[in-house]
Amino acid sequence: MKLLHKKIEQEGKVLSDTVLKVDSFLNHQVDPQLMKAIGEEFAARFRQEGITKVLTIESSGIAPGVMAAMELGTPLIFARKKKSLTLSEGLLTAEVYSFTKQETNTISVSTQYLKEGDRVLLIDDFLANGQAALGLIELVKQAGAHVAGIGIVIEKSFQEGGKLVRETGYRVESLAEIESLNDGQVTFKKGAEVS
Amino acid sequence: MKLLHKKIEQEGKVLSDTVLKVDSFLNHQVDPQLMKAIGEEFAARFRQEGITKVLTIESSGIAPGVMAAMELGTPLIFARKKKSLTLSEGLLTAEVYSFTKQETNTISVSTQYLKEGDRVLLIDDFLANGQAALGLIELVKQAGAHVAGIGIVIEKSFQEGGKLVRETGYRVESLAEIESLNDGQVTFKKGAEVS
Numbered sequence: 001m002k003l004l005h006k007k008i009e010q011e012g013k014v015l016s017d018t019v020l021k022v023d024s025f026l027n028h029q030v031d032p033q034l035m036k037a038i039g040e041e042f043a044a045r046f047r048q049e050g051i052t053k054v055l056t057i058e059s060s061g062i063a064p065g066v067m068a069a070m071e072l073g074t075p076l077i078f079a080r081k082k083k084s085l086t087l088s089e090g091l092l093t094a095e096v097y098s099f100t101k102q103e104t105n106t107i108s109v110s111t112q113y114l115k116e117g118d119r120v121l122l123i124d125d126f127l128a129n130g131q132a133a134l135g136l137i138e139l140v141k142q143a144g145a146h147v148a149g150i151g152i153v154i155e156k157s158f159q160e161g162g163k164l165v166r167e168t169g170y171r172v173e174s175l176a177e178i179e180s181l182n183d184g185q186v187t188f189k190k191g192a193e194v195s
Numbered sequence: 196m197k198l199l200h201k202k203i204e205q206e207g208k209v210l211s212d213t214v215l216k217v218d219s220f221l222n223h224q225v226d227p228q229l230m231k232a233i234g235e236e237f238a239a240r241f242r243q244e245g246i247t248k249v250l251t252i253e254s255s256g257i258a259p260g261v262m263a264a265m266e267l268g269t270p271l272i273f274a275r276k277k278k279s280l281t282l283s284e285g286l287l288t289a290e291v292y293s294f295t296k297q298e299t300n301t302i303s304v305s306t307q308y309l310k311e312g313d314r315v316l317l318i319d320d321f322l323a324n325g326q327a328a329l330g331l332i333e334l335v336k337q338a339g340a341h342v343a344g345i346g347i348v349i350e351k352s353f354q355e356g357g358k359l360v361r362e363t364g365y366r367v368e369s370l371a372e373i374e375s376l377n378d379g380q381v382t383f384k385k386g387a388e389v390s
Contacts, residue, residue: 023305024307028275029308030270030271033265035261035265059253059254059257059275062258063257063258063261066257066258070227070230074227077223080254109223110218
């Protein structure tokens, strides 16, 4: 996705060979017009899949997720990262280890909103080690629903997640695929910039 | 806001005299079309204030916040509830006590995105005890920026927050004002349904 590649080139900060900071438009400050374009792109790529729900994880998945859901005409559900007082019964849960934060979170979603028969599009901001996406897949399976696809804003293709998640057999669409962050440079995967 | 009142009447669950659960369209599952209408309403009420940034807190403020920012043509910033590894330097912070969760969170925003001269619209999902809104005001003051207004999706007018926050002198606009949750019933404040 050209607009996203351009934004990453202009504003992304390469902090190390593995860490790309995109706090100016995705993870802290958010560019609503870019989020809308990202939502439209996800909708275009998955519209034929008969999506009934979009599922993401708080917090950075919410902005791209709500725009994708708006375009697809479905609700968005954001999985919670810990149990809250007003959401104690009827929860599906999965454990997600974050390599960045070096902690394990329990992600949860209410059985009231994710149901058997749902065709679910999973959305997340990053695909790196794949743990978050695998946790979301687990929640959908527990609900007896169907994973209709996985939409990722930025994939770090040099990490394990892409391989792990694609091995599940589900279709993964990443709007930006980064081959390397070596030498302080963002190198996109060749042929990835399709629109 | 009629559409929001109707949604609260149809889907809101009164758990006690003080707790209203709106997980089906705002706090867990999110209705994107309603969020868009809410964003448009906030934009209409604050457009003349020369807003340069919309500021909210993760997670439930993000969906209405990104829609308001989209309509106003500004970026959204979402304050973090705890310090993250990739956001360690140049942070403005404030302490926010949550009566619901009975815990104190440090909310933070990067000095890179909230700056002197910014005219900031604060958005949050609920106004109850007012601690979150007061924390956001504190962050804006620390940045040397100006609070241009405060937009709340649902105000529980029978709690202290509305009074506390209005005493700061800033303009507060709540799209739904709930006078009482007694007897399992949602009672809206009279005259509040202006559009």
